[in-house]
Structure formats: C-alpha cells, structure tokens
Amino acid sequence: MKKKALITGITGQDGSYLAEFLLNKGYIVYGVQRRASWPNTNRIDHLYDNESKHPDFYMMYGDLADSSNLFRIINKIRPDEIYNLGAQSHVGISFDKPEYTTNINALGALRILETIRNLDFPVKYYQASSSEMFGKVLETPQSEKTPFNPQSPYGISKVFAFNMTKVYRTGYGLFASNGILFNHESPRRGLNFVTRKITLGLARVKLGLQDVLRLGNIEAKRDWGYSKDYVEAIWKILQHDVPDDFLISTGETHTVREFVNEVAKNLEIDLVWKGKGLKEKGVDKKTGKVIVEIDSNYFRPNEVDLLLGDSSKARKILGWKPRVTFKKLAQIMTDKDLEQAKIEKKIGSIVVNQKKFQIN
DSSP: OOEEEEEEESHHHHHHHHHHHHTTTOOOEEEEEOOOOOOOOOTTTTHOOOOOOOOEEEEEEETOOHHHHHHHOOOOOOOHHEEEEEEEOOOHHHHHOHHHHHOOOHHHHHHHHHHHTTTTOOOEEEEEGGGTOOEEEEEEEETSOOOOOSSSHHHHHHHHHHHHHHHHHHHHHHHEEEEOOOOEEESSSOOHHHHHHHHHHHHHHHTTSOEEEEEEEOOOOOOOHHHHHHHHHHHHHHHHSSSSSSEESSOOOOOHHHHHHHHHHHHHOOEEEEGGGOOOOOTTTTTTOOEEEEOOSSSSSOOOBBOOOOOOOHHHHHHHOOOOOOHHHHHHHHHHHHHHHHHHHHHHHEEEEEEEEEEE
C-alpha cells in the first residue's frame, strides 16, 4: 500500500520540490493550499494540471490559522506523514507583520500537533525549523546543541514551534521531528528573497530591463544550500527509526557580496566595488555604469550577521550530504533567471508568478 503524505506550504519552494520527491518515491501526496483570489500555484501547476502523469497528487484548501479545518483535513486523508512547511517565511516581512507571523508559524504548528495528539491512528510529523532561530549566534558553527538567540519575530515564532514539537514528542510520545534548515535556495525561491533578487535583478540589468539592483547588508554571511538537496534531508528525517532533531547545512558560509560577485561573473559582468558603507556601489567596469547600490531601507531592525551550520549529525546518522556547491547553486539560479529575463525582453513584460506586467 502506498504511503500518504500531507504537505502544508505546498505552493512554496520546498513544498513543490518535496512533492516531486515524494511522488518519485511512490507516495500519494496531498497539498494544503490557502484559498486566495490570486492563487500562487506556479511552482506546482505542472503536477496537478496533468493528472494522467501525476495521478497521486491532490490539492486541498486549508489554513494553518483554522484548527477545525486542519482537523477535518487530517482526519479525512489519514496521512502516514505530515510535513509542516507552511509559514510566513520572510524574515524582513515578519517585522511588519509580527502577529500574523506568530499565528501561522507558531500557533499553526501547535494546531497540527494538537490534532495529531487526538487522532486514532499514528502519524509522523515534520516541523520546518530555521537557522534564524540562532539569530545573533552564541557560538560558531551552530549545531543541534547551540542555544537559540532569535533576532526577529520570524525567528521567535520558529523557536516556539521547535520547542512545542519537542514537548509533544516527549510528553505525548508523538513521532515529531524538527529539521533546522539553513538557507536553501533555487530558481523557485520567491522574488523577495535576496538570492532571487540578485540573480533576476542582475539578469535584467544585463539585458537592459533594469538600471540598478538595490540591496541591504551585503556583508551578512549565510550558509547557502540547494533546496532540492534539502528536501531529501527532510524526508530522511522522518524515515529515521526514532523521532529526533537534525540540523541541515553545507558547512560553508558566504557573504551576500560573494553571491553578487558570483552571479555577475556568470553573466560575464566585470563588477568592481567603489566607496564604503552606504555609499558603496557596484560598477560595471566595461560601461562605467553603477548597477548595484546599497539601500538602508533593506536593512533589518535587528541584523543577523553570521550563520554557519554543523550538519555532522545528519551526515552520520541519516547518511545525508549536500551535492550542489555554492558556485553551482549560483550558476543554476543565474542560468534560469537569465532565461526569464530574455523572455521578458522578448515580450516586453516583466513576469511575476506567470503574470505579465508591462515594461514602461
């Protein structure tokens, strides 16, 4: 009999890759999608628009803010595994929407856990935790034993969900595991995340569709991996014999500046930096034009300067390791966004979530 998996956050980067991964493993996959007047399904349209190819993929409307709705869905599907990837996942936006972020990220996880506790059948639960929980880090590198010190509403909400998952595991005997995933990117990353902002922004600059790329703290250091690698780790966490918490990372750290430089190189832009601080600018050496500027509007109220993960536990126990390097990740994303920018130039429209916006 095929296993059944329920994925919240199915329309996001990780949700779409995880759905593909589980379908390839022979699962029946159910995705939970929030009802909206403008649904953001572009990452999974290829799955449920082609039922003859993916007969085991189903979509359901649900909301992490609605406990009765979650209870009905879980009881109806009776899944073997639940992957809670749903969240307000943008750190910067969490400062503007702290209450909403907490309701979805923290209480949403609690609602699922409480539902599972009252079921009459066993379910394995995965909670998507985040490196942002470490915040202003108390040690480097960070491991499963590193104390949390979150610096944003997003990070705080994830700490709540992490600890509640542990409480339900130890207190009620649930198979409930946390995956502390460090930054992981892909061509499916949202356009308001810095990596996609860089790859698509510089691709548009290259083709004359955009004049300048504006960024915040380019000295921030992150441990960047590839989302496709990380969803395999997510699955492996729930296949382990006992529920536990695992940190998933590459073990390398790179600055935002390094990512910009790598993308520029891939686009054959000879980028040089001039000035200091907020006045620093990235200049195209060939044309002399300023194409990257620092904008204080993109700085966070509380900055997280350095994240570097130690994933030795996952490598040893789960047999997982990242396959895609930092340079390869930048290349994959640059190539894809250059393709999109070329399409935009051809049709004369900026494409956002497969919707067209006329270029003035």
